[in-house]
Amino acid sequence: MGAVKSKRVPRAVREQQMLDAAVRTFARRGYRAASMDEIAEVAGVSKPLVYLYLNSKEELFSAVIRREAAALVTAVTAAVEPRAAADRQLWSGLRGFFAHTAEHPDGWAVLHQQARTHGEPFAREVAAMRAEIVSFVTDLIGVAAKEAGCAGELAEREVAGLAHALVGAAESLAEWANVRTDEGPSGEHVRPTAKDAAATMMNFAWAGLGRMTTGERWTPDGPTGPADPPGAYG
Incomplete structure (x- = not known):
């Protein structure tokens, strides 16, 4: 045989x-x-x-970036609770983001460190992924403003800026969480969980957004000083 x-x-x-x-x-x-x-x-x-x-090596790297970027976007959008309140949607999306980056540290390293530092077309692939996530977060902040009854008070430019800031902060926090280790109760080293990282992000960002939706604004002159005229920061 x-x-x-x-x-x-x-x-x-x-x-x-x-x-x-x-x-x-x-x-x-x-x-x-x-x-x-x-x-x-x-x-x-x-x-x-x-x-x-x-x-080629270049096409292989581009294929890696596209695959890892698509997987990250899918993880974030799939984690969101679609019929929940805006804050719950953002919380679940953030938890999905931190869980995915923790479970796929090599893929996150390629997206967050390697792809951004080697020029086109690699950086463009990552920028497209980031734009998709920013757009998603922008929609959630817009929904939150609408739920709070202040959709007209949060200008479109301000909402977009908040979304960019939130995504950038989440990226930095994921980088930190993936390398940080704390000592557990038995002396072992453990990393922050996705739930802990998402809670940190929500406490940092959502608390401030909540104050904005009630009409509070920080100004350089302080809470008792005159408010800046429209366009003072533009």
Whole structure:
């Protein structure tokens, strides 16, 4: 009897294996230092096969960014409780964001560290992902303002600025949470949970937004000083 042939791996499965290996290698070695030889070795395939499937190191890196960005956006939007109040929607979205970045630290490192520092077209791919998340958060803040009855008082530019600030703060907090360890009750080192990180973000951002929706505004002259005229900051 002839030797039993090994089962052929479908192209889509093989490609995902290569992307998994590339994520790990790019995150830990950096884009410049990562080699196609190393990626092929981690994936358990030959280097010519990697080139056959993904053409070049640049295209492989772009494919990694697109996959990891899509996965992050999907995780955030899927975590949101669609019929909940605006604050609950934002809370659940943030929890999904922090859970995903904690569960996929290599993918987050590629998006947050590697892709942004190597120019076009990599930075553009990340910018597109970020714009999608910012738009999502902008809508949630707009809903919150409407629920509080002050939709007209929070100008469109102000809502957009708040969304950008919130997303930027969440990105920084995820970076911090993924490297920080605290000592647990038994002396073990533990990282902040996604729930804890989301609560920190909500206490930082939502409390301030809540004050804004009731008409409170900080001014350089203090609470007893005159309010700035419209456009004073523009």
